[in-house]
Amino acid sequence: MRALRWHGKQDIRYDTVADPIIEHPRDAIIKVSACAICGSDLHLFDGFMPGMKSGDIVGHEFMGEVVEVGKENHALRVGERVVIPFTIFCGECEQCKRGNFSVCERTNRNKDAAAKVFGHTTAGLFGYTQLTGGYPGGQAEYVRVPFADTTHVKVPDGLTDEQVLFLGDILPTGWQAAVQCDIEPTDTVAIWGAGPVGQMTIRSAILLGARQVIAIDRVPERLAMAQAGGAIPLNFDEESILDRLNELTAGKGPEKCVDAVGMESHATRSIDAVYDRVKQAVMLESDRPHVLREMIYVCRPGGTLSIPGVYGGLVDKIPFGASMNKGLTWRMGQTHVKRWTDDLLNRIVQGQIDPSFVITHTVGLEKGPEMYETFRDKKDGCIKVVLKPSFS
Template structure:
């Protein structure tokens, strides 16, 4: 079959690879109908995530049609249209029973590297390096889905393929941040990043009862999507002082909840960004925490901060004194999508959540390298490049 593979730093190629097969009785084989780029994929392309190998199939956000089922699969049959959570979880371990699915003890068959990096191994993730399991990704004609009864979700009639696609990762990741940040009715929420995850976090915050939601970015096409499809306020950090403006909009206090949906390659203005960029390029620090620092300083005293963007290792100049002295609550997580995807699909079906607008550029899988260039370089207003393996 054809698949889009990682060949090296900032190099991808469409190649012929082996078809997936059932390896465990709880697997299904999916014919991929749609699969999309994600901002966290750019960390793989840039060489910031270890344990990638030439020939690894990329892609972790996808939906498709079941074409083969393992003997132990009970919830799915051939022909089902499903969306699949990007994180792989067994559904039975202590963490899964406590709905902390991205921390699954059994989802990652290669735990040694993440145990060394972080003290404990987290779950597996499609196509997110051999450190998170070495699973083949979804930028392919077919993909194997482990633990399918727990990680694949039937798409309701009336929900389009494109809408269901973003219920795989962008929407549940955003929902994870909004829910675990502790949003309560009447809160003011600020979201750093207006990509797919940031937009979904903002909409989730609104559905969870936030009174005011402000999304911060620099790209006009993304900010326009926020205003048109999400219904939140926007703030362009290249033309406004983010901290001053947020205080102005909150009676001088700052937001109750801050969600950082940018991650380890954050952009900004001023000397702090240049400092972070230089240290990251020289591999003196693994991540650029520019947006994370700003969120910490902007958050009100006693407020809550959720780190939703992907971070891989260590950061410099982390203002822990601000966190402690301001009495802040700080959390972070990869997505616990198994907890949220059924709810998200229902919100889409009910017209309360819009996701299709994120698919700004749809193309055949053969044009995958072009799609990643457009996505990485923000060409032609590309918010997400979506690939159709069957076309």
């Protein structure tokens, strides 16, 4: 089969690899009908996430048709269409029983390495470093899905791939980011980053009843999409975010702040940009926490910081004293995808949300390597890329 593989920093290749096979009775093999490049894939592309190995198949947002099922997997049948959550979960451990699927205690087959880095193991993830299990990802023609009897979302008849594909990551990620805010009808929700996760967070915050939603970015196409979704767009290259947030909240600051950017954020002030890029270059800091600093500063006392943006290591110069003295609540984590998908699928069926609005580019899988660069650099108005193996 053909697949996209990581061979080093900014080196994604369209390679021929061995077809996956059933390795455990709970497995299934999926013929991929659609997959996507996620913003967190760019952290791998840019070389910021530890634990990648040359030849790793990338991608964690995918769906397709079941073509083979392990003998102990009684939940799936050949021919069914499924979306695969990026978090692999057993459904049986203590964390899974609590709905904390992204910290499943059993699915990370490199759990000892993860525990050394994070203190405890986290769940296995598709296509996302050896620290999360080293599982081959979904930017491929076929994928072996471990724990497939639990790790799947069945697709009802009548829905297109484009409507449901993002149930595997960005839609539940944006939803969880908004839910973590405990939104009240009087709240202003400020969202840093109007990329795909930010766009889903905007729609989620509005569905959950926020009084006003503010989107902070600098890419015109992203800001236009955010405004079309009901947010007030702010361009941090053209105006003071502090001044505008004060203006929009009568000087009180937003009650809820969402970091939908993560470790590669850009500074609104040049001194921050220079500081973090220098420390990152000499390996004294792995992540750029510009957004975290700004959220702490502008958030209303007693407010909440929700962090769906991915961080991989160490950050510096966080004004933690301000956060403590303002009584801010931090809520974060990889998405517990399956916790949200039943509700979100029902909302798609009912027409409350159609996640396909975010797609700007659909191409064959073989064009994946060039689309990584297009997506990263926001060329050609690119906001979200869908890859179709059948186009190849």
